Amino acid sequence: MQTTGIVLAAGKSTRLGRDKLSVTMPDGRSLAAWTLEAALNSGLDQVVCVVKPEDSLEWVSEVWLRTSSYTYNPESRFRIALCRDYSGGMANSLHCGIWTAMEYRPKGVLILMADQPLLTTEEINHVAAVLGANPMCDYVSGTDGEGGKPPVAFRSHMFGPLLSLHGDMGARKMLRNPKYQGVQVTLPQESFWDADTEPQLQRILNYAEKRMWREA
Template sequence: MDASKPRARRPATTGNPAIAIAVLAAGRSTRMGALNKLLARFKGKPLVRLAAERALATGRRPVFLVTGHMAEAIEAAAAGLEVETIRNPAFDTGLSSSIKAAIQAVPDGSIGLLVHLADMPTITTDQLAAMIDCFLAMGGHGIAWATAQGRRRNPVIIPRSLFEAVLSLDGDTGARRVLEVSGLPIHEVELGPAANFDVDTPETLAAAGGRFD
């Protein structure tokens, strides 16, 4: 499935199964020096706010904002949005701790969790919605995984059946290993360069149009 091209947006309907979204925004942003990349402005908005708004625009709920490093400033940047904040006290142990914190908050009625990294400024609402459509087409019994030119990247949708396995993760590993050995069908959603682009350095941030006030 190729979701890298614009498409007509289809809002979520109340008849669809619930899917939670986690916007991960807890990291230290160490390669940016003293600055936090998630507070850089893109199109006049802090990057973390832009990521949360795009997740919310899919119509899916709940949308979690997982914070840790500079939590107060990150949460202030997303103030007024319909997100549920989760503070991850173990954020400095790595990415898996934020994924686990979100999984533990997913309501019983949700069939999966879309994990979206907040430092990916070119991921659009339409692309997130395309991944959700793919996941729903599998009935929530598989994995929807974003690709860039066929290579698995981010975001990803984790089905409820793998939550317990993901909760066993440690460190900065993400969920890749658990997903790849799960035996569940994996449907790849081609997002193009957006799935492989994050802003980890001042150079990539500036190239993407971000700036600090």
């Protein structure tokens, strides 16, 4: 099943008070690079990264930047999408990602938050595979036992409802709507950790360092 990944990286980092995307992780890569590269190393057919126009993209590895495209190019799997109205809320970033993904005519999209760096390539592949294996569902979401959460994959017939969101409404609104039927995939709790505040960021950094030691 052709699935395009959408990495939402155009947030304002208001609660953290500094640019979370460029925070250095224990291995020297940036926080958002962990998320983006997990997606790029997955089985997703394309990966669209939604960013602010003023983003320097210094947090993206030069290796990946060389393979990227800012316009539709069937030969390039990595697409950078500039969201010029990102300040209007998360829905605008989501719209930008959906419209860009639609150029590739995928059967579904898988939405990722750039500030959840502990999500792994294997978990991304798992969510995408479950969407492909359940043709009657509208979406597949991750869960830690407390409801559906990103990463979340939607079938193409859900693009319209997603494009109807506005302001700070994110994809979770779809998950709470009884009109739509979904499958939840249990993922490790840390896969959902985001970096909205300094304590949350420190928790991520501490866990990432321990995981690196375990994998060494």
